[in-house]
């Protein structure tokens with residue numbers, strides 16, 4: 001597999017009346033072709049700002065992508081794209097699904113027409129009966145209906161003529177997925193795609209994204225605050241906290257061998273079948289640090305029950321546990337205490 005996307009040392013700030021909000025503070029990760037990864041973390045940790053940066057959607061001002069940041073798509077830095085290149089990349093090569101479909105869809109245009117518009121903007125030809133032909137509005141509408149069927153919308157022909165407000169919440173989310181996949185993007189970002197939906201619909205939408213990803217070999221970045229929804233979709237997980245990546249690894253390592261106290265806390269907050277109600281779920285005490293003045297040491301130091309003196313002074317470097325598993329925590333230092341910590345601290349690879 002080759003790398004489709006490489007995000008390198010991404011730093012993004014917002015300039016507000018109160019000062020500079022350092023939303024993303026040096027994030028590095030990549031996505032292989034056809035791969036699904038997940039970015040997980042609490043509200044406000046910088047997930048959507050990262051997603052918007054990758055889609056070229058950070059408005060300057062008040063946003064600012066800091067010098068030195070790189071977002072390489074097939075090796076080219078999208079931050080240097082001109083208008084034309086950006087318009088081809090956004091919608092043609094990449095697409096994003098937001099949490100709030102009602103806000104993301106155009107309320108004044110039928111769902112079918114929105115798919116048609118997207119197709120007409122980004123595709124010149126279309127495959128009909130195995131032959132590549134010039135895309136016309138009529139063919140685009142046929143394709144739109146096909147997409148709506150593909151995402152499981154019943155009576156797709158009729159539904160294509162309806163407006164977003166005539167759809168249920170789950171159907172709107174499906175419609176947005178249809179729009180996103182219509183141009184067969186190579187990269188799809190799903191930013192909390194199921195948060196507003198009930199649990200059964202959530203599972204259906206996740207299955208749909210997974211199926212389409214496999215069918216079309218799309219790379220997916222799934223963004224969520226709920227580790228529970230990523231297990232079946234993503235092979236690799238990136239855990240973000242306060243604008244930083246604190247741990248990364250394959251799903252098995254993150255779920256069964258977490259190496260960062262924040263990941264451990266997140267895992268405790270995942271709903272479990274053996275707990276009768278949500279009140280029994282552990283929640284993470286305290287609030288994330290203020291991004292106007294982030295702590296100088298470890299970002300989690302203000303809430304971590306294992307916090308040591310050095311944690312407040314110096315940010316920990318990432319420790320490598322092999323197979324792409326890394327965590328940035330002082331507890332992995334050879335001189336750190338080995339007892340009463342939430343994980344085994346022996347280092348597999350330096």
Ligand SMILES: Nc1ncnc2c1ncn2[C@@H]1O[C@H](COP(=O)(O)OP(=O)(O)OP(=O)(O)O)[C@@H](O)[C@H]1O
Nearest residue numbers: 014021023042043044045046047048049050225291
């Ligand atoms: N337009 C903006 N102006 C000022 N600050 C912003 C803006 N957009 C985001 N931020 C700040 O950047 C930080 C990261 O926000 P972001 O939306 O990426 O969080 P998130 O991880 O997606 O959270 P959630 O799970 O709630 O969606 C937050 O502190 C937020 O207040």
Ligand code: SF4
Nearest residue numbers: 298301304311329330
């Ligand atoms: S570096 Fe220190 S404060 Fe940060 S997570 Fe590890 S133990 Fe906790």
Ligand SMILES: [Mg+2]
Nearest residue numbers: 047048049191
């Ligand atoms: Mg968000």
